[in-house]
Amino acid sequence: MSAMVDTPAAQPLPRRTEGSSARIGALAPLSSPGWVEAGRHLLAGLESGVLDVNDAGGVLGRPLELVVRDTAADPQRAAAAVEELAGLGVAAVAGEYHSVVARAAAAKADALGLPFLCSSAVLDALTDRPTDWVARLAPAQSHGWRIYAEFLLGAGHRRIAVAAQPSVYWESGTRILREHLAPRCGTVIELDMGALTPEDVCDALADHGATALLLLTGIPEPAVSLVRSVRADRRLAGVLVGAPAGQPEFGPWAALLGEDGAGIPFLRYLPERLGPLGARVGSALRERLGRAPSFVAFEGYDTITVLADVLSAGELSRERIPASWAGVAVEGTRGPIRFSRVPGVGVRQWAWAPVQVVDRDPAALDRFRVLRTG
Template sequence: RAAAARADALGVPFLCSSAVLDALTERPTEWVARLAPAQSHGWRVYADFLLETGHRRVAVATQPSAYWASGARILRDCLAPRGGTVLELDMNALTPAALCDALVDQRATALLLLVGHPEPAVSIVKAVRHDQRLDEVLIGAPAGQPEFAEWAKLLGDDSVAIPFLRYLPKHLGPLGARVEAALREQLAEAPSFVAFEGYDSIVVLADVLRSHGTERARIAESWPSVVVEGTRGQIRFSRTPGVGVWQWAWAPVRVVDRDTAAPDRFRTLHSG
């Protein structure tokens, strides 16, 4: 967000690959474009998943930040009209054990991790998973912490069945499949969706520079005319209500989790 604001102030074209805050800049700007879906879009998909699976009493473990506060507000706005409640639990004031007690007291059916990774997220998951009172509580992580290989390494069997947002289609097209294979070989593990965001950024910038050169204003003027095939579909930028930058509306959005039978495999639970 700081980079986007600085680019706008200096008049430098900036393509954002991953940040999802709706208010990426404080004012509408012609200089900034974004690939990642706005938080309000992705997290509404997650809220729909919660409602479809019967979760209307949702607790969120939070830490102070604009991103987590925005996420909690989106969830509340989506759940409240349909009879849902969102209880915020401040992890700067609670231990994981005290959090477990609060979940029992509040009769929450789902706990969402709006906290940093690896800590305190890992400690929270371990505490909840090993508290028999909370066997039926769903743990969720809309921000995508379980996407990364380190999650599985740190949590082992506790890393599975934690739904999160993944910005990849269920099936990759030819370009996506080639990129996935090349990255898997280079990384010696499956690439995260963030790797595809990075590759798509390069594809877009290469196309813009090839077509319009390096002059700043010409690049910024070209955002609405971009039509390029990325790893996750055809990329175009448009103006989207509530978003002040040129936005790809939208990258694929799915709710997935790590399979209990094979933690390195992802199961699709809901699609946006």
């Protein structure tokens, strides 16, 4: 992967006075139609990371400060927020969960010469061109979804249906699944949720003989109605319902679906066992959130760990951060973090965060079963 091409020079930061904070812009979906629960967990992780950095003395003696903006899953709103944050003099921008929104934020950050560390979005093409201004912690979609495809094959599923809404992210996921399954005699049947009801989907599953249905949709709807309809249809008793994007990760899923929400495999980015740092941070996040933290909360914490490192290396200078990504070597909550260039990914990438396929245990909905690791 080549280096950044035709990227404008970074805007200089306002002169700092002694004791002033190092400000980091934080993007998260904190209102509808964004995935609000994911946004809450991401922000909790970012805030916990800032608290720990500041308790340890800050960055080069200066405290970190978050400047939070709600993207509400709106790409235009995210791009406007990045421009506003650049004008406010933040040293970098961090966060975001939704891939299409993160892509808009990354494009604006690249255009402005503002460093952006993407916490959670996985779309491979986070930017249209290679850039050094952007780095990412979450695994690329092609990496995680191939592991999910291997899980399906290992469980004996070769006739897969996807119930999908229109989205670059869902279209990319469908393509990854099809390309990985086809050489192994697997097929992917696309069901358009813009035209079909949950009852129509059940009929299509029965007609095509699909053994697995993947929910490439938003929550709560139509995902919740799809699960209820499939679970209630006797013709589909043996059909696996899956959600590779991680919809069942968060508490509202179990609250809405109860037992129907169990046994639905999804991707999450955690090791099978947390180390001492991960365990300590996990306890703090549980206290902050009032419930078990998701992998998204750990992504938020790791984001601050990395930014504290690159800000220290670059002496709090925007201009120096792009050169600092390659030198990152920090211990994150989920393992050692380093960035590299990955073919097909135009940004600096942690390759890779640990990947699991898990589901909620039917015997205890608040417990997760690890079905595959990668």
